[in-house]
Amino acid sequence: MTQPATLELRELAVTDLDRVAEIEAASNASPWSRSLFAGELEMTTAERLWIVGEADNVVVGFAGAMFVGGDVHIMNVAVEPGCRRRGFARVLVAELLRRAIASGGRHATLEVREGNDPAIALYRRFRLGPVGIRPGYYPDGEDALILWAHDIDTVEYAALLKRLGGR
Numbered sequence: 488m489t490q491p492a493t494l495e496l497r498e499l500a501v502t503d504l505d506r507v508a509e510i511e512a513a514s515n516a517s518p519w520s521r522s523l524f525a526g527e528l529e530m531t532t533a534e535r536l537w538i539v540g541e542a543d544n545v546v547v548g549f550a551g552a553m554f555v556g557g558d559v560h561i562m563n564v565a566v567e568p569g570c571r572r573r574g575f576a577r578v579l580v581a582e583l584l585r586r587a588i589a590s591g592g593r594h595a596t597l598e599v600r601e602g603n604d605p606a607i608a609l610y611r612r613f614r615l616g617p618v619g620i621r622p623g624y625y626p627d628g629e630d631a632l633i634l635w636a637h638d639i640d641t642v643e644y645a646a647l648l649k650r651l652g653g654r
């Protein structure tokens with residue numbers, strides 16, 4: 488495992504929306520629109536958590552989650568295509584989960600395209616493993632894998648986040 492990259496992390500702000508939508512458009516076959524991200528900022532901190540990562544003062548990635556009771560539902564994660572394989576997603580997801588756990592999150596879940604090997608490999612590092620399939624979940628008909636990690640509010644999981652995210 489390469490050393491986690493240096494990334495400044497902070498909450499998503501309105502001024503990030505253009506850049507985040509740009510990264511999203513370059514990252515996903517069915518990208519979220521800018522207005523969808525803007526709507527996320529209208530939600531309360533009890534409902535949503537969105538962070539961005541900056542390298543040299545430029546936003547290079549983002550990650551967001553929704554709270555459903557004690558479940559942290561990871562909604563979207565992307566890194567600028569030219570900045571991948573430097574550990575940025577690892578740092579982003581580690582920080583997202585760390586903040587979510589601090590807000591009461593106990594389990595993590597998400598859907599991922601079944602053919603998205605990079606994302607599945609990323610999430611496996613966070614012990615998010617497959618528990619089922621949602622057939623035809625995506626607009627183009629691709630199935631989603633449902634991933635879960637249970638009991639993330641433990642000392643052991645905090646150590647894993649530290650290893651993966653380096654903070």
Ligand SMILES: CC(C)(COP(=O)(O)OP(=O)(O)OC[C@H]1O[C@@H](n2cnc3c(N)ncnc32)[C@H](O)[C@@H]1OP(=O)(O)O)[C@@H](O)C(=O)NCCC(=O)NCCS
Binds near residue numbers: 578606
């Ligand atoms: C998935 C994604 C966020 C990974 O971002 P990244 O910054 O390149 O990932 P990292 O460098 O932090 O890699 C972390 C781990 O993920 C896995 N991984 C990332 N990219 C991979 C690839 N192309 N092939 C295989 N494994 C990969 C590896 O396990 C890696 O750990 P390692 O570097 O120790 O081997 C990025 O590829 C992306 O934005 N993809 C498009 C959007 C997307 O699919 N988002 C997920 C939707 S749920």
